[in-house]
Amino acid sequence: MSLSTLTAEEAMILMGMLREVVQADGAYTAEEAAEVARIESALGAERFAAAVAAAKREFTSRKALASKVHLVTRREAQDAILDTLSAVAASDDITAGEDEPIQWLATAWNR
Numbered sequence: 001m002s003l004s005t006l007t008a009e010e011a012m013i014l015m016g017m018l019r020e021v022v023q024a025d026g027a028y029t030a031e032e033a034a035e036v037a038r039i040e041s042a043l044g045a046e047r048f049a050a051a052v053a054a055a056k057r058e059f060t061s062r063k064a065l066a067s068k069v070h071l072v073t074r075r076e077a078q079d080a081i082l083d084t085l086s087a088v089a090a091s092d093d094i095t096a097g098e099d100e101p102i103q104w105l106a107t108a109w110n111r
Contacts (some may be wrong), residue, residue: 008054020065021088021098031094069109
């Protein structure tokens with residue numbers, strides 16, 4: 001599944017989780033930036049910006065993000081989001097801090 005086929009809600013969840021993964025190790029590397037640019041290209045600049053803005057507005061805390069992940073019900077969307085988050089984390093060697101939100105999300109989606 002291409003990221004371009006994510007719904008607005010799914011893209012918002014992706015952006016919220018992306019923030020968790022990127023901020024987990026306290027460093028935003030060039031490799032992570034390249035992966036984020038790839039996500040922006042896949043979504044399209046306008047949809048990317050809208051998803052980022054929605055995530056910032058809706059997810060003022062981890063608890064707020066956790067309360068919304070159930071909105072992603074399509075298995076192929078869940079796979080695309082998990083694969084994308086894993087690719088970002090792996091771009092500069094996955095740390096335990098980066099892996100934790102990915103594993104939490106996988107568990108939340110019964111993966």
